[in-house]
Structures are given as C-alpha cells and as structure tokens.
Amino acid sequence: MEYIFVQFHIYYFSLIYLLIGMYIPDISFTIDYLSTALWLSALGIYFHAISITIVMGISPLIAILEFIGLYKNNDLLFRLAKKLSIVVVVAFGFGAATGTLVEFGLIQVWNTSLLIIASFAFAPLFFELVAFTLEAGLAIALVYTWGRFRNPWMHWLITVSYAFGALLSGALITSVNSWIQVPWGVGDLVNKIYPWAPIYGPQVVDAQALLEIKRAALRITEAGGVFSSYINPDVLSKFFGEGRRLLYDPWITFSSPYTIVSIYHQLLATFIAGTAWVLAGLAYKILRGDEEYIGPFKLVASISALSLMIQGLVGHEMGVNVYKYQPTKFALLAGLISSGPDPFAGLTMFGDPNYVFDGFDRLIEEAARGGMVINGVNIALRDTMAAMTNISIIYPMYMTKISLAVISGLIGIFYLICFIKKDFLRGRESIQFILAYPYAFMLTLVPILGWAVREIGRKPWTIYGLFYPEEVITPIPISHYVAATIIGGILVGIVLMIYTIYRVLVKPPSFLESG
Amino acid sequence: MDVGLALIALAIFLLIHLVFVNINIGVGLFSFIVRVKSIEDRGLEEVAKKAFRILVASEFVSGVFGTIITVVLAGLWTPMVNIITVILFFPLLLSLIGIILRLTSIVGFWYTWGMENYKLHLLIGFIMAVSGFMIPAGFRYIFAFIDYPMGLESINPVSGDIYKAIMNPVYPPLLIHTWLGATAIGLLFISTVFAFAGDNKVYLDWSRWASKFGGLATLLQLAIGPWLAYTLYIYSPYMAANIYGVILGSPGKIMLSQSMFLVMVGSGLILIFISLLYCMGKTSRTSAKLLAPLAILSLIAGEVSHDYSRYPYMVVGGLDGIRMESLLNYLLDIDSIIIVAGLVILIIILLVYLILIWYIFTRRYI
Numbered sequence: 001m002e003y004i005f006v007q008f009h010i011y012y013f014s015l016i017y018l019l020i021g022m023y024i025p026d027i028s029f030t031i032d033y034l035s036t037a038l039w040l041s042a043l044g045i046y047f048h049a050i051s052i053t054i055v056m057g058i059s060p061l062i063a064i065l066e067f068i069g070l071y072k073n074n075d076l077l078f079r080l081a082k083k084l085s086i087v088v089v090v091a092f093g094f095g096a097a098t099g100t101l102v103e104f105g106l107i108q109v110w111n112t113s114l115l116i117i118a119s120f121a122f123a124p125l126f127f128e129l130v131a132f133t134l135e136a137g138l139a140i141a142l143v144y145t146w147g148r149f150r151n152p153w154m155h156w157l158i159t160v161s162y163a164f165g166a167l168l169s170g171a172l173i174t175s176v177n178s179w180i181q182v183p184w185g186v187g188d189l190v191n192k193i194y195p196w197a198p199i200y201g202p203q204v205v206d207a208q209a210l211l212e213i214k215r216a217a218l219r220i221t222e223a224g225g226v227f228s229s230y231i232n233p234d235v236l237s238k239f240f241g242e243g244r245r246l247l248y249d250p251w252i253t254f255s256s257p258y259t260i261v262s263i264y265h266q267l268l269a270t271f272i273a274g275t276a277w278v279l280a281g282l283a284y285k286i287l288r289g290d291e292e293y294i295g296p297f298k299l300v301a302s303i304s305a306l307s308l309m310i311q312g313l314v315g316h317e318m319g320v321n322v323y324k325y326q327p328t329k330f331a332l333l334a335g336l337i338s339s340g341p342d343p344f345a346g347l348t349m350f351g352d353p354n355y356v357f358d359g360f361d362r363l364i365e366e367a368a369r370g371g372m373v374i375n376g377v378n379i380a381l382r383d384t385m386a387a388m389t390n391i392s393i394i395y396p397m398y399m400t401k402i403s404l405a406v407i408s409g410l411i412g413i414f415y416l417i418c419f420i421k422k423d424f425l426r427g428r429e430s431i432q433f434i435l436a437y438p439y440a441f442m443l444t445l446v447p448i449l450g451w452a453v454r455e456i457g458r459k460p461w462t463i464y465g466l467f468y469p470e471e472v473i474t475p476i477p478i479s480h481y482v483a484a485t486i487i488g489g490i491l492v493g494i495v496l497m498i499y500t501i502y503r504v505l506v507k508p509p510s511f512l513e514s515g
Numbered sequence: 516m517d518v519g520l521a522l523i524a525l526a527i528f529l530l531i532h533l534v535f536v537n538i539n540i541g542v543g544l545f546s547f548i549v550r551v552k553s554i555e556d557r558g559l560e561e562v563a564k565k566a567f568r569i570l571v572a573s574e575f576v577s578g579v580f581g582t583i584i585t586v587v588l589a590g591l592w593t594p595m596v597n598i599i600t601v602i603l604f605f606p607l608l609l610s611l612i613g614i615i616l617r618l619t620s621i622v623g624f625w626y627t628w629g630m631e632n633y634k635l636h637l638l639i640g641f642i643m644a645v646s647g648f649m650i651p652a653g654f655r656y657i658f659a660f661i662d663y664p665m666g667l668e669s670i671n672p673v674s675g676d677i678y679k680a681i682m683n684p685v686y687p688p689l690l691i692h693t694w695l696g697a698t699a700i701g702l703l704f705i706s707t708v709f710a711f712a713g714d715n716k717v718y719l720d721w722s723r724w725a726s727k728f729g730g731l732a733t734l735l736q737l738a739i740g741p742w743l744a745y746t747l748y749i750y751s752p753y754m755a756a757n758i759y760g761v762i763l764g765s766p767g768k769i770m771l772s773q774s775m776f777l778v779m780v781g782s783g784l785i786l787i788f789i790s791l792l793y794c795m796g797k798t799s800r801t802s803a804k805l806l807a808p809l810a811i812l813s814l815i816a817g818e819v820s821h822d823y824s825r826y827p828y829m830v831v832g833g834l835d836g837i838r839m840e841s842l843l844n845y846l847l848d849i850d851s852i853i854i855v856a857g858l859v860i861l862i863i864i865l866l867v868y869l870i871l872i873w874y875i876f877t878r879r880y881i
Contacts, residue, residue, distance in 0.1 A: 089622075090626060093619060093621060093622035094618065094619050096578055097614055097615040097617075097618035099582075100581075100582065100585075100614050100615070100618075101611060101615060103582065103585055104585070104607065104611050107585070107589050107596060108600045108604065108607055108608075111597055111600060114593050114596060115593075115846065117586075117589045117590055117593070118589065118590050118591075118593040118844040118846045118847070119846040119847045122590045122847065122849065123853070125586050125590065126586065126590060126857055127857075128586075129579075129582065129586055129857065129861065130857065130860055130861065130864070132579060132582060133579050133583075133861055133864045133865070134864060136575045136578065136579045137579075137864055137865075137868035137871075140571065140572060140575060140875070141871055141875065144875050145875060148875075225672070226672075228597065228601075228673075229672035229674060230672050231593070231594060231597040231673070232594050232597065232598065232670050232671050233594045233670065233671075233837070233842055234670055234671035235671060236593075236594060236845060236846075237845070240845040240846060241845045245845065245846060245847050245848055246847060247847040248848075250847055250849065250850075250853075474601065474604065475601055475672075475673070475674070476601060476604040476677060482608065485608065485612060486608070486611070486612070489611070489612040489615040490615060492615070492616060492619070492642075493615045493616065493618075493619040494619075496619040496620060496623040496639070497619055497622070497623075499623065499627075500622055500623045500626045503626055503627055503630070504626055507630075
C-alpha cells in the first residue's frame, strides 16, 4: 500500500514536473540576472510610486478640501473631496498589491536585506504595520461614511486620520530607505574602509562582527558564490547569540539627520505631484467649459505652489545632507570629476560661490592612500572609481531634475501672482489652465528623476559603503520568464487601476452617489 | 528574543489572517456565481453586491494581516524566511501574482459594477474569484515544506532543488483541503450573514443555497482528510503521531494537537448536519446562525492542531527537525514590550474596524 502510494506520487509529480519544466528555465538560460533583478526592482518601485503619489499626495489635499468645504459650507469642494477619496481608495487597492510585490521583492530577490529587516529596519517596519493597518481600516470608512455621520466633522476626522496613516506609513518606509543610503549607527566603520566617508552617528553595532560579515561577503562573491545563502542558523549562531548582537539600539534609524530631512523631502514631493495631478484634472474640466471648478483650481494651485516653495528649502537641506554623508553621490550630482567650485551650491551652502568642493580626484586620492585592503584588494579605490562611472548618468539626470523643478517653481510663482493681482492676465485666463498640463507633467518627472538619482547615486553599493547588490541578491536566477511574469501581473493590475479610476471620474456607476 | 512570545505573535497574526482570508476567498466565489446568475435575474445583483461588500471588508483585514505576517516572519524568524524564499522561490511568485490580480480585480469589480458591457465586468469578476484561490496555491507550499522539507539539500549554505520542492507530496492534499475549506467557510459565513437579513425571501433562499454547498464542501474536506493524514503518516510521522495519535491508538506527545483535531472533526460534523437540515428547510434560519461560528472554530482548531504538532521543531523532517529557537532572529534584542504593544494595538485597531464596519453595514446614520 505504502509502495503504491509513493509510486503514485512519483508518477503524479512527473507530470507536474513536465508542465512546470516548460515554465522554469534552465539555469544556464540566465546570463546576467543581477541586472534583470535591478531593473525589475526599479520597475516595481516606480509602479508602486504611482499609487503612493495618489494616496499620500492626494489624501492630505482631500482633508484640506473637506475642511474648507465644511467650514465655508461649499458643496462643490465637498463633492470634489468625495470624488477624490474614491480615487484614493482605488489607488490604495493597487498600492497594497504593488507594495506586497516590493516587500516580497526585498526578501525574495534581495535576500541579504533580511539582515537589515531583522535589525536596523525592524522598528520602522514594525511600526509601519500600525500605520498601514490604520490606513487600510480607515480606507473603507473614508469612502462609505460620506454623509452618514450626524455630525459631518466626524467624517473629516476620519479623512485626517487616514491621511495621517498614509503619511506615517510613507515616513517610516522612507526611514528604512534612508538607512540604506546612510547607515546611521555604524560609527566609523565605513570610514575605516573608505577614508573619505564621514562618521555615521554613534557606534551601536558589533563592528567587528559586521566587518567579518563584510569580508565573508566579499570572499564568497569573488569566488563566484552567493552570499545570501549564508544567512542561515549555522552561520548566524557563530556571530551572534549568547548576548552578542549585531545591533544594540533598535531605534537608531530614527535619530539620523539624513532620515529626518529625507522624510520631509519625500512626503512633500508626493504631495506636490498629487496636487499637480488634481490641478491638471481640474484644468481639463475648466477648459471643457465646466467653469464652476475655477475656484477649486485656484485653491489647489495656491496650495501646490506654496508647497513647491517650501520644497525648495527642504531640497536645499537634502543637498546639504548628501554633501555631508554621501561624498561620492554629491560629486556625481555636482558633476565634479575634479575638485572645484559649484557656484550655486557654494553660495547657498557656505555663502561663497568659490568654495571648492571635493571631486572624484580627491576622493580617489584619499581612497588610494588610506583605503582598506580586503582579500588583497583596495576596495575603497576600486569602489570610488566604480562610483565615478555613473557620472554620465547622474549629472545630466540631476540637472534635468533641477531645471524642471525651477521651471515648475516659476509656474507656481506665476499662479500666485495671478491670484493676488486679479487683473494680471487681462482676459487671457486660459493660460493658467493650459499651464497646468506642463506643470503636472514636470512635477511627475521631477520625483521620478529624483528617485533615480537617489537610488543610482548610491551605487556601487546597495547599503552605502557596506554591501554591493551582488552580495544581497538571491541564489535563484531571475530569468526573463520570471521577469515577464511579474511585469505581466503588474501591467494587468495597472490597466485595471487606470480603467477603474477613469470609470470613477468619467462614468461613475449610479450607486457611487450613495457611497 | 523569547521563542514563546515570537511563536504566540506569529500564531495570533496567522490565525486572524487565515480566518478572514478563508472567508473572503469563499465569499468572492459566491459573489461571482450570483453575479453570473443575475444576468437572467437582475434582482440578484443586489445579493451579489451585498456579498461583495462583505468580501471587501474582510479582504482589508486579511491583506493587512498578511503583510503583518511577512514582517513578523522576516523580523523574528529571519533564517527561516531566507531558507523558504530560496527553496520556494517559484511558489511564492505564484502567490505574488495572485495577490496583484486579486487586489486590483476586487477594486475593479466593485467600481465597474453597472457598466454597459457586462461581459467585461464578468471577466474582472472571474479574475477576482480565481486569483483568490491562486494565493493559497503558492503559500501552502510553505506549510507543506515545513511539514516535509522536500528539496532542501543543505542549510549551510542554504541550497536545494527548487524543482523537487515543487513536487512536495504533502502539498496536493493540503492544498485541496485548503481550497475546500475556504469555499466552505466563505459559503457558510454568507449563509449566516444572510440569515440575519430578516424575512427577505431572496436572501433566505441564497442563505440556504450557500448552506448546501458550504456543507457539501465541508463533507468533501472530511473525505480528503484521510489522504492528508496518510501522507503525513508516510512523510512526516512525527506530526502524524501528534495529530492522529489518539485515533491510531498510539498518542503522540502533544495532546493539544490531538484534542484540537477532535474539535475540528467534531465541529465539522455538527456543521454538516446543521447545514443539511437547514438547506432542506427542516430547520429555521436561527440554526444557520451557528454555521459561521462552527466553521471558524473548525478552521482554528485544524490550524492549531496541524501547526502545533511540529513543536518543538519549526521544520519537521521525519521524526525530528530544525528546532524553533535556531531559526529565531538573534541580530538584535527585541524588547518583549514592543511585540506585546504592537500586538495589542493591532488587535484594538482590528476590533474598532470591525465595529465600524458593523455600523456601516447596518445603520443608515452613525
């Protein structure tokens, strides 16, 4: 009986094997899965960013519109807020899906990141669960309780709580990304490897263990192995256990100055993009003859323009932090192959347009002089030179981003002037509505380019100064079939999301009127 | 990190997740079936819509708790997650695609209701219903793997045969058992909810319909049980002894697993009996109110019985396995108060959410 049972399984699974074997490629099929994985991750994050921008960018705007709508008894603003809340919840559904994709991408494709999730990122991610639960729980209440409270301010409280949950979630995820950018809490460890690196806060790690892990990662990767395969109970118990830990302060991520500025910068960027998209939608309605939306247009344009002005200041602080904590990235942004002045940066940061910033020449010199030699290689020198190769990508990308941000800022100033000086346009008011399209387009491109600069700018490392992508990747080859399957799933999802938002905005089903 | 607390945190989050995920998979199927039938009888659209509202409410809970489980696993059971993500790369991919399709099609199905092109709406509904079943199709490999780690060749370095892992013999009976269970729980839940809808004949008729097929699915699940039991007996004898020991006359060490197994079978038999009487019209709608609680009790008892039978191992191989404490996160000291506080806050939010949903569904004004 037992024999027959086991034989049945063998037969049964041979059939499945045949079927699945057609799908799962031979390992030799994959030539370079590191590059495939990087592209796939970037794509997943950008698709996720679409819904993030709608949810995090538009939900605070809904709270503002609803507040003014209630305070001034303005039914139009109230209806607009309600319609936007449905768009936000549709996007939230898609965002939850792509967020899961990004989450699994992290632990499944970039396995070594488990070391970070289980240490530096644990506290932010654990509290992000609370924010996400709040956000998800209130999403339904946000849509279904419009007009159902005897006191309408109760609904506004739900909107505010929802927006708070969304922004808190974004802030906590940004803090994790910021730690990858600037590994705060490792003290002088990175500086010991790369002499040009600053001190990253107090040393709250077992630096010796981390350095040993780094050496092992290098040795294994250079021998053609995959380091993430060594994240296992046998290896970890050799380094940790019996009172020895990798990290001694789980809250350290929150005390990084880079993290705090990054949170403000990212949240404002999504808010500005979200308001710009709403502005473009309102302009579309107005240009098609729906003039009742002129009032909301002016309100949203003013909010957007003022936020853009604040972002200018926050962006400056972000630049200062990049200068302080990511020397190679700063050299890339400023296009400094050779040390020299950057008049704008010098003037805004030090009040001196002739201030000489370190370029790659000096960083390389420092790396050559005092860089750490691991396994016979001066990795500081090798990596600094590798970072420099990205200058042809990052510098023009950053300059384009800044130019677009400046043009958008000028449009924002133009809007404010129009609204303050009522007769400024003298019968040519349609200009301000037409301008909303390039404004929205540019403010979509700016965060896209900004994120690319942030991510590519920290290369060749995944964790700045500590680990490379090849030390973090899964041992399972990411074939083109796998990539195509994931992209296919995302595309079906995004088509459904866009179609649904289109339906909600253009042809809403009648039952939506009652929520 | 205390192994007991890590285990309790995982167990609580997992059980909450499983209750809601089973409800919404079955309710999704029900809503789609009624929507198809509403093409001939437009009056049924309201029934399908009402069921779908329940699905959306439960999907939010199951989705959020699914995310919570992922973070808890990665944060507290770090080495285990690495082993699973390497060996079960492709099954997890299947679930991932299922999640993307499921969440987007749920939103799409709701907001395209009433569109002129009903065939497109049905297609979105079909994707919604089928993708619900795709998700456990991937994740059940994890349970099959920790019951019998087929494909795992080495822990250090983590390596194995990812093809072999797909052929895990524990997987087919476990998956079919899960699918039938999800169908049963969803239908029985709907049967109970619709039984609360007063004397509205349409809802009562569909309550009885759901009871009939929910009871039938439970019966089939019981029929599949011996296959699963025998598979565990062959491939994971340690677990089999702990779960079925009492019946086989050679009790295992874990009495909780054995008693929970009996609770699961007992509540399953009672609910089959009640559902059959109810669908045949032999009992009033009051009896249907017992169906959902019994189905949920059966699910919880079954999961506790199955999962606790591995103790003290997290991954069982034959008569022993990999002990739980060796798969814990030792990279940092996680203060127990953080875990307890997180657990309490999340459960409070869940309760507030459920109360709010109750008010939204039952009251015109709040």
